[in-house]
Amino acid sequence: MKVMVVEDESDIREILKNLLEEEGFQVVTLDNGMNLLEELNSNRPDLLLLDQILPGKTGVEAVREVRSSQTFGRLPIIMVTGLSGEEDKVHALDIGADDYVTKPFYPKELAARIKALARRSDGTSAVEAVPTAPAKSAETKISRDGLLIDFSAHRVTIDGAEIALTLTEFKILSELLKQAGQVLTREKLRERALGNLNVTDRTIDVHMASLRKKLGTIGNQIETVRGVGYRFTDRAN
Numbered sequence: 001m002k003v004m005v006v007e008d009e010s011d012i013r014e015i016l017k018n019l020l021e022e023e024g025f026q027v028v029t030l031d032n033g034m035n036l037l038e039e040l041n042s043n044r045p046d047l048l049l050l051d052q053i054l055p056g057k058t059g060v061e062a063v064r065e066v067r068s069s070q071t072f073g074r075l076p077i078i079m080v081t082g083l084s085g086e087e088d089k090v091h092a093l094d095i096g097a098d099d100y101v102t103k104p105f106y107p108k109e110l111a112a113r114i115k116a117l118a119r120r121s122d123g124t125s126a127v128e129a130v131p132t133a134p135a136k137s138a139e140t141k142i143s144r145d146g147l148l149i150d151f152s153a154h155r156v157t158i159d160g161a162e163i164a165l166t167l168t169e170f171k172i173l174s175e176l177l178k179q180a181g182q183v184l185t186r187e188k189l190r191e192r193a194l195g196n197l198n199v200t201d202r203t204i205d206v207h208m209a210s211l212r213k214k215l216g217t218i219g220n221q222i223e224t225v226r227g228v229g230y231r232f233t234d235r236a237n
Contacts, residue, residue, distance in 0.1 A: 001024075001025055001026065001047065001118055002025065002026040002027075002043065002044070002045045002046050002047075003020055003025045003026070003027055003028070003045055003047045003048075003049055003114065004027075004028045004029075004030065004047070004049065005017060005020070005027060005030070005049045006029075006031075006032070006036065006048070006049065006050045006054065006059075006062070007029070007030075007031070007049075007051045007080070008031050008032060008051060008053075008054050010031070013029050013031065016029075016110075017029055020111065020114070023111045023114075028045060031055075032056050033050070033056070033057040033058075033059070033062040034055075034056045034057055036057070036065060036066065037065060037072070040066070040069075040071075040075070046075075046076070046118070047075070047076045047077075047114060047117060048066065048075055048076070048078070049080065049114070050062055050097075051079075052079055052080060052082060053082065059079055059080075059081075059092075060091075060092075060095055063077055063079065063095050063096050067164070067166065068164075070164075074154070074166065074167055074170070076117045076118075076167050077096065077097045077098050077099075078097065078101060078110075078113060078114065078117060079099075079100045080100070080101050080102075081101070081102055081103065082102070082103045089102070090202060090203075090206050093203060093206045093207060093210075094206050094210060098166055098167055101113060140152045142177045144177060144180060144232075144234065145234065145235040146159045147177075147215070147218050149170075149173065154170065156170065158215065158216070163214055163215065165214060166207075168193060168207050169207060169210060169211045169214070171192070172204075172211060173211060173215075175188075175189060175193055176222060176231070177232055179232075180231075181231065181232070181233065181234070182231060183225045183229050183231045184230055184231065185228055185229040186205075186229050186230075189204050189229065189230070190203075193207075208222065208230060
């Protein structure tokens with residue numbers, strides 16, 4: 001697995017490079033995000049580790065740029081932030097980051113988060129957005145009310161129009177549709193969509209708000225069950 005590290009502080013960049021290489025990752029490093037899409041196209045990483053404060057372009061701007069890219073829109077992103085407030089973390093998730101790590105960080109924890117996100121991406125390149133083919137017995141597509149999830153192509157469409165979701169949003173929607181009509185607790189969604197990442201209920205709520213917005217009117221079919229979790233319901237007749 002190849003990780004691209006974008007970090008302007010040389011000492012931290014070197015620490016990250018050494019840590020990840022020791023954990024078995026290929027590592028490409030950048031000291032700014034100015035030509036990020038070009039660098040992504042040249043190196044084709046499986047995951048992006050992105051500092052929040054960068055020269056010339058902020059991490060927030062970089063995340064938005066990547067998420068708006070047709071080629072790299074589903075690339076898993078972990079944002080490294082020096083801001084520890086809940087709203088800062090929520091904002092990082094809200095703009096499209098899949099996870100965040102607060103500076104100063106514990107190297108082993110960061111490595112664990114990268115591995116957890118790698119497992120969620122099924123060990124395949126998010127650039128190509130095509131996961132390993134599922135077993136023949138597994139369901140490859142789910143369709144409801146014009147909403148289609150194609151697991152073999154890792155694609156979501158509404159009435160034929162593709163919807164760009166982050167990896168986390170794709171995982172959450174998949175779980176909701178697989179168990180449509182049933183309530184999934186936030187704990188269960190964390191377990192199934194976020195793997196071993198240590199996140200709060202608020203994190204799930206932020207991802208859910210973003211998912212509903214992207215789904216438009218179909219997003220209204222994701223119901224909040226107060227004090228419990230979320231449920232996907234069929235469109236009212």
